[in-house]
Amino acid sequence: MTSTSLQTAIKLAFEPLVLATKHPFGISYGTTSDKTNILVKLGYDNYEGLGEASPVEYHNETHATAVAVLKDWQQSDILGNNPFAIVETCRRLDKSLAGNFAAKSAVEMALHDLVGKIVGQPTWRLLGLEQCKFPMTDFTIGIDTLEMVEKKTKEAVDAGFKMLKVKQGTTFDKDIIKAVRKAAPNMPLRVDANGGWTVKQAIHMAHFLAEHNVEFIEQPLPKTAQVADFRVVREQSPLPIFADESICRSYDVARFAGAIDGVVVKLAKTGGLNEALKVIHTARAHGMQVMFGCMIESSLGVTAAAQLQSLCDYLDLDGAMLLANDPYSGAVYKDGYMQLSDRPGLGVIPRA
Numbered sequence: 465m466t467s468t469s470l471q472t473a474i475k476l477a478f479e480p481l482v483l484a485t486k487h488p489f490g491i492s493y494g495t496t497s498d499k500t501n502i503l504v505k506l507g508y509d510n511y512e513g514l515g516e517a518s519p520v521e522y523h524n525e526t527h528a529t530a531v532a533v534l535k536d537w538q539q540s541d542i543l544g545n546n547p548f549a550i551v552e553t554c555r556r557l558d559k560s561l562a563g564n565f566a567a568k569s570a571v572e573m574a575l576h577d578l579v580g581k582i583v584g585q586p587t588w589r590l591l592g593l594e595q596c597k598f599p600m601t602d603f604t605i606g607i608d609t610l611e612m613v614e615k616k617t618k619e620a621v622d623a624g625f626k627m628l629k630v631k632q633g634t635t636f637d638k639d640i641i642k643a644v645r646k647a648a649p650n651m652p653l654r655v656d657a658n659g660g661w662t663v664k665q666a667i668h669m670a671h672f673l674a675e676h677n678v679e680f681i682e683q684p685l686p687k688t689a690q691v692a693d694f695r696v697v698r699e700q701s702p703l704p705i706f707a708d709e710s711i712c713r714s715y716d717v718a719r720f721a722g723a724i725d726g727v728v729v730k731l732a733k734t735g736g737l738n739e740a741l742k743v744i745h746t747a748r749a750h751g752m753q754v755m756f757g758c759m760i761e762s763s764l765g766v767t768a769a770a771q772l773q774s775l776c777d778y779l780d781l782d783g784a785m786l787l788a789n790d791p792y793s794g795a796v797y798k799d800g801y802m803q804l805s806d807r808p809g810l811g812v813i814p815r816a
């Protein structure tokens with residue numbers, strides 16, 4: 465370890481990270497073909513830690529709100545002068561304002577990157593993890609015309625993807641599943657309704673999806689739905705029910721105990737890796753399964769998420785693979801798995 469003086473202030477800089485998707489990406493909230501995330505750089509001595517904010521409106525964050533929050537932190541001394549004090553720094557960020565988890569997660573992952581670079585070790589190793597056993601990741605088929613759904617599925621099969629996630633929450637959900645099954649009859653499949661169904665629709669669809677060999681359903685009901693409604697769906701569904709948008713932090717997991725089978729963890733919802741660990745542990749304490757997901761983000765954000773992949777049952781870390789212009793290289797998709805490197809910190813480098 466280097467002799468770090470802990471006297472230099474951590475410097476925050478940020479800039480837009482303009483991403484373009486290969487295909488327009490549709491979910492029940494709308495369709496995007498490009499997304500501007502925010503690249504966060506934390507400078508300390510001669511080291512630089514990187515983070516990515518991927519704000520989404522359905523979690524009450526926009527590019528503008530994230531920029532405003534980062535600007536505030538930049539003009540204050542809130543980041544302090546000790547990059548190792550990640551827990552304390554995040555506590556200050558949480559005290560300074562509620563929510564804004566995408567902005568917080570960018571700073572938190574950049575701190576992990578910084579610490580790893582200072583001590584010369586990958587983040588996953590510093591978190592006490594190994595890269596020996598973890599699940600495969602899926603690839604997401606967004607909402608589109610039936611023709612395009614079938615085409616995208618064929619492309620995914622040809623590209624060697626081993627499992628798929630299919631977006632639902634339309635008036636033609638059953639036809640989407642049939643189109644996917646035409647091109648990928650036996651591939652493991654999970655479904656994400658992004659809150660697009662009522663309780664009645666969710667139960668009806670669960671039976672249909674079970675007949676089409678779907679593994680589980682993610683966020684059948686809206687984010688605002690009551691815990692009791694999830695419980696009703698779970699009791700009458702032949703498939704396990706996971707919650708994504710309804711669960712941001714560990715206290716949400718506790719609220720949903722007994723009403724769902726699993727939680728979807730994302731750094732943009734937890735505000736970083738440390739709170740993601742809490743979400744995972746809380747889920748385990750309640751006997752729930754865990755899937756780690758991501759937003760549309762570059763290999764920077766996805767690789768930060770992949771640090772925790774060995775703790776999960778399912779992975780949905782395809783955000784960067786949906787892009788036509790991923791500026792970074794980090795976790796690399798190979799034969800179904802996201803392979804992490806031994807590089808220090810998050811292990812992310814600019815794409816050659």
Ligand SMILES: [Mg+2]
Nearest residue numbers: 656682683708
């Ligand atoms: Mg989801």
